[in-house]
Amino acid sequence: MPEGPARPVVVLIGAPGAGKTRLGKRIGRLLGVPFVDTDKRIVAAHGPIAAIFAEHGEARFRAIEREQVARALSERAVVALGGGAVLDAATQADLAGHRVVQLTVSREAVEKRIVGDKRPLVNGVEAWAALVEVRRPIYDLLADRTFDTSNLPLDSIAADVVSWIQENPHD
Numbered sequence: 001m002p003e004g005p006a007r008p009v010v011v012l013i014g015a016p017g018a019g020k021t022r023l024g025k026r027i028g029r030l031l032g033v034p035f036v037d038t039d040k041r042i043v044a045a046h047g048p049i050a051a052i053f054a055e056h057g058e059a060r061f062r063a064i065e066r067e068q069v070a071r072a073l074s075e076r077a078v079v080a081l082g083g084g085a086v087l088d089a090a091t092q093a094d095l096a097g098h099r100v101v102q103l104t105v106s107r108e109a110v111e112k113r114i115v116g117d118k119r120p121l122v123n124g125v126e127a128w129a130a131l132v133e134v135r136r137p138i139y140d141l142l143a144d145r146t147f148d149t150s151n152l153p154l155d156s157i158a159a160d161v162v163s164w165i166q167e168n169p170h171d
């Protein structure tokens with residue numbers, strides 16, 4: 001069979017602090033597939049995220065993010081998006097054609113994870129909860145499967161995600 005265009009093995013979405021970046025790295029390693037974090041690419045091309053927000057505003061950050069998301073979605077990789085990437089309409093449309101895993105985390109668990117956080121929009125757990133309330137329907141709509149990361153070690157969640165991928169080939 002001819003190979004189609006390159007595409008991610010899985011795309012990770014979900015709230016800030018849910019573990020997309022850490023788990024994506026592990027899932028890529030377990031599958032022997034490169035790992036792409038769109039935030040990391042944004043930083044490499046444009047500098048620190050907090051500085052982009054401070055100097056140019058969120059709209060500019062989202063435009064830069066959209067470019068990096070579109071690029072990542074054309075690669076054979078495990079792809080972790082930033083938590084707000086799904087706000088973009090074109091990204092929402094693109095994700096309908098990919099295998100998408102949502103990672104969730106409880107308010108109690110994330111509270112410990114975001115202490116001293118540098119994410120510009122996550123200034124304390126109240127701000128985090130407000131973001132997630134707005135985004136949750138979008139995450140739920142786009143996800144093929146959801147894994148909660150609140151109470152399990154990273155290695156165990158990564159193994160669960162890999163098993164699910166292997167048991168559910170994506171057409």
Ligand SMILES: Nc1ncnc2c1ncn2[C@@H]1O[C@H](COP(=O)(O)OP(=O)(O)O)[C@@H](O)[C@H]1O
Nearest residue numbers: 015016017018019020021022113149152153154
């Ligand atoms: N399952 C987990 N158990 C404990 N801590 C976790 C877990 N997943 C992520 N973390 C911690 O939460 C923080 C945020 O993780 P990260 O992967 O950057 O999340 P995201 O990319 O979704 O914002 C990191 O400090 C990470 O070590």
Ligand SMILES: O=C(O)C1=C[C@@H](OP(=O)(O)O)[C@@H](O)[C@H](O)C1
Nearest residue numbers: 015016017039082083084119120
């Ligand atoms: O939720 C958001 O709007 C953001 C989440 C961050 O990524 P993580 O979800 O990987 O923390 C990063 O893209 C930026 O700070 C904005």
Ligand SMILES: [Mg+2]
Nearest residue numbers: 020021039082
């Ligand atoms: Mg991340």
